[in-house]
Amino acid sequence: MKVMDNLYYTKDHEWLKIEGKIGYVGIADYAQDQLGSIVFVELPEEDDEIEAGEAFGAIESVKAATDIYAPVDGTVVECNYDLEDEPELINEDCYENWIIKIKIDDESQKDDLMNADEYKEYLETLDEEE
């Protein structure tokens, strides 16, 4: 599984990229691989306030729907509307194709997330469970 450096990760396999006060949120390689062919992405509205750990949208494969959770608190400033017409972009490159861009309320919340190394270790524990 591909893990990108310089991103923060949740246990539900969302990633967060921080650029100053702005954050980009997407799903990690592990999640897109588990889902298989992605056929639908439900995006939030711009200006929606999101809260860490709460679902802000959903990703659907042929088989099932999965919620996407906010990694930190913030406000949605932009959605990646390309995903409405081409949800499979996430399968093609899940790190390039972010889902929402947010204004982060409190940058220190990133400390509750995993960095790339921690996330790699976390993935190994999941493999062991299988």
Next chain:
Amino acid sequence: MDVRKTHLYEEHQKLGAKLMAYSGWEMPIEYAGIKEEHNAVREKAGLFDVSHMGEVKVTGKDAEKFVQYLVTNDAKSLKEGKIFYAMMCYENGGIVDDLLVYKYNDEDFLLVINAANVEKDFDWMKSVKEKGNYDINLVNISGEISEVALQGPKAEKILQKIADKDLKEIKFFEFFPEININGIKCIVSRSGYTGEDGFEIYTENENIASIWRKILEVGEEEGVQPIGLGARDTLRFEANLPLYGNELSKDITPIEAGYNFAVKLDGDDFSGRDSLVKQKEEGLKRKIVGFELLDRGIPRHEYPVVNEAGEEIGFVTTGYKSITLGKSIGLAMVDIEYAKLDTEIYIQIRKKQAKAKVIKRSFLKKNYK
């Protein structure tokens, strides 16, 4: 509960399948991906491991009488060498299971039932046998039989290469009680669960792996692929074929489910018949309809269906973004006043109510031969 493995488990591992527990069996969910597999079956051919299905033999003097009472379809009019689809119902009309009935002759039938229901079904059959005092032998042979299905427009061409009889001799829903496939004795029927032409092949457990490998080998030039349960469900759904647990259950009657072709109310008596006759006379209060989503979203099993006022009027039994048609469609059990074609209904998808329209259930033209 112990998870059982079919005799093709190692083949699935070798092919890199994603495996998952389903109905008590460790089954392949997908190999190359649901979309690719789905399209392979519609356009070329696909091979399914369906060894988890259950099989019961009914033999003896009263076999036909027993089957007649056991199932909703008319066993007496079924000809030797033919199959029909039917359901078993409780006295109240709720469905025990759906099944295929293979008729060898008046005294010899094979019943093919769902994996998840094998024990329940067999107990039910035994109770029907005892109650009616039928002179039959009822044997659950599920543990000895493995099954694969080869489905798709190229299925006949592929299977013919290794069959010792002319497959053109059997039409859809007919079977060879005995035919050699790759030199191995099998039962082969022209049937399936995809809406495509195809075959279901039954043989003894120890022979199934060699047949599986041989079909993939000789079918390579036609583009055959192994297909998981993921695509099995999207394929059967598009063809409006029901799944027990979705469209069918102990709380749903065959009439409500809308599979009337398999229910012969004017024939001989069968378990549940009186309740179904009564239901038909009194008029249905609800039924399963097809629908197309007009708003964005994907309907899923058990999502609520609501009216414009937001009142619950039913539930989705199966829904997908159809791979073949490219649009979001579904089947839903709705109150009868919402069952007319073109009626506007709403599917509760998470926090949103997505607008939908009742459409015909024949989403796709079937390609049977």
